[in-house]
Amino acid sequence: MTVESVVFYLFATLTLVGAIGVITMRNAVQAVLCLVLTFFSAAVLWMLLEAEFLAVTLVLVYVGAVMVLFLFVVMMLDVDYASLKAGYTKYLPLGIITALALFGGIYWVIRSEVFGVEQMPEPAKHGADYSNVTELGRLLYTDYFFAFEVAGVILLVAIVAAISLTFRGRRDRRGQSVPMQHQASKEERLRVVSMESGPRQDGQEKTEKKKRIRRKKGGGS
Amino acid sequence: MLDMIIDFFVIGAKIGLILLPLILAVAYTTYAERKIIGYMQMRLGPNRVGPKGWLQPIADVIKLLMKEVVVPSGSNKALFLLAPILFIAPSFAAWAVIPFDVELALANSDVGLLYILAMTSIAVYGVIIAGWASNSKYALLGSLRSASQIISYEIAMGFALVGVLMASGSMNLGEIVKAQDGGLLHWFWIPLLPLLVIYWVSGVAETNRAPFDLPEGESEIVAGFHVEYAGISFALFFLAEYANMILISVLTTLFFFGGWLNPFQGIPFVEEVTGWIPGIAWLLLKAGFFLFLMIWLRATFPRYRYDQIMRLGWKVFIPVTVVWLMILTFMIKAGVGPWFTGRGVL
Missing domain, CATH: 1.10.287 (Helix Hairpins)
Incomplete structure (x- = not known):
């Protein structure tokens, strides 16, 4: 047992656990997170094959960008899990056929006669x-x-x-235009009204009364 | 078998040598931030715990550790507790490829730069999951804001780093620093000045720091994605944010300011006098300046409006980086010195 083999078995297990989790988790968000785990562990396995660039790119592109969008969509969906299960028995035969066909296709490509340990040479170790x-x-x-x-x-x-x-945004939407906001000047937003100051000569008593009332109501000066 | 165990211990010890000072640095960055902002606002800042308040961060850590971790009802418990770990793990893992001096790095990887980008892009999961698992409106809004902000600025950041790649011809962080050898004027901050500005501002936005701290805009959504967290789980978010700040400061130094290189290189007398200073001291000094700049920014600028943040990222930064990459191509092909001498073909 070298360090490499320990890392390999650890992350190979994690890949499988993640992959099984994707299809067994009841909650869609958790399923997506399992897929993230699968990608990440697969990247570590690639790293063991000395394919650092591909491994890091897998993490950067799939884990860092694609799956984040996936997670976004799944989080925003209001999924009614009961209605999803409704047609289960009806679609079961079709599902089984699809699964078998897919499994058969993949098996035919990577069966042991083509991709077995005997057929594939051990990857060369580099300095x-x-x-x-x-x-x-x-x-x-x-x-x-x-x-x-x-x-x-x-x-x-x-x-x-x-x-x-996807872009069919309304052309008449009321988005804020930043250049227009920058060009806004004091003149178009602010109107300075000049009020004459000092106590009024006529009807002074009246304004005093008004002021008193305002003060009672708790409004400013 | 024994070899393997020794291997694990050696690697573990190296990791400890990086992480323990990092955590200590994080604790004292919070202290520095409160002190600096305090002085900028004509206050004293923390000055009661220990001499001149030096023990304040320790007291804060103990307080946070003693508090109860409250799991809100209706939340997804497993994911709620997993989120802070997912947030902090990448911000620590990124330190693996940082070279502190010539040949002084945990992993001298040829894809170091990509690895850093990958790690910073994974951190967004912690934020999204924290917001979703909390089962709270504010947390979800905060995590949506944070996620879209991180994704948007990551593109500008990545493009800025493409410029660094082109200038240095390597993705190995050590090689990038070595390509800047030769003194203050040989560093990449001059030929890559617009990219430096974009990288720095995007870095501030990526770490959700003011003036880009909308994910935790307390005037609108209380505390954003970590509104439901308390005690140690909150402390982890805090720790990760400050670790990211230090990481971005160190990276800016490595990419644009010659990392561990002596700034007086090539100046006849001063170079000999300062020759005894180890490279790591220069690195930390330069990084410290950028850390100070981040705190300074927070004390100075008001918060951005959300649509302005998105506009800045997509409509200003990304076009500028693309244009500058073209200019950079011509500069490299023309062999503009002292950075690209010997690489020109014209």
Whole structure:
């Protein structure tokens, strides 16, 4: 038992526990948190394979950004769990078929004849001066440059499409325009009214009375 | 088997050597903050517990430890108690890759910078879960504000760090500092000045500090996401916030102000005189300045309005970083000295 194997078994267990938690948790928020745990432990396993860059990127992108949005959506949803369970028996056969098909497909790809211990060579250990980041960067920007650029363009198109699909904000909304707020001047907001000062000559008694009444009511001067 | 146990103990001891001073620093940062803000507002600040109030943070810690942890009714108990731990763990874990001097780091990782970004982005879970599990309106509103603020400013922060990456040509924090070798004018604060400002302001916003402390805007939502927390669970949130402040200060120093490097490097006489000062002292001194700046900001500025925060992040910071990255590309390709000499192709 080396330190590495202890870390491997610990985080492999956590990955499985998290994955089982995702599908068994009754509360959707807890299920999302289990998925976060799964991603995080998977990242640690990648780290053991000396794929530091991918591992940290997995945490940064999936745990740090994608799952936060997931959590947001799930938290904001007002889910009625009883109504979710309503069609359980009706959809059960379809669910079983889907699950079997998915399981079969995955099994066919990673079955032991293809991905078994005998078929896959042990990953080569590299020295301390080996940098996974440098190697990845060199591959991406030389051999796979075209594919890399195409992937970038596709992502850009996806961003533009997603924004144009979801943005249908009202054009007449009353949002605050900061430049207009900055340009606001004293002249348009403030009106200085000049009042004549000093006691009034006519009807002095009357104003005195008014003042007294105001004082009784507890209003200012 | 024995080797493994020794390994674990050695790593544990190293972690302790980083975390214990950090926790002590956090305690005395709270004291410094109360004292500095006190003097700025013409008050004395804490001065009763111990000589000149030096024992105030210790008294605060003991008080918080003795208090009862109240779990509100209708809350999700497990998640409620998990949230402070999720908040504090990444802010401690990020210290693993910080180099304190030449070859003095717990992990000398080639993805150090990305790791820091990843760790700071995980901290948001603590905030979201704290707000949700509390089963309280104010807490939920505060956590929503905090989460959207952290996510927004993380983008600007990440882009600012892309500039650091381009300038230094490495994601290893030690290499980034070594790339700034050669004295005050060789540090990256000059070619990356706009990115420095953006990184610093985003850092203040990420740590939910004033003037960006809307998540705990006490005039609107009491105390934001940690309104339901008491005792030690509240102390953990507090601890994490201050640990993050120190982290951001140290990172700014590493990325833009030459980390452990002597600022008088290259000046004939002064360099020899100050040569005996260890690198870690310079690092802490520079970081201390930024920590002071954060406290100064809090004493000076009123709180931002929420839509202004979002506008600043998305409409000002992100475009500026993108433009500056382009300018930086030309600077590097033209080999502008003294930072990029030898890397030019024009």
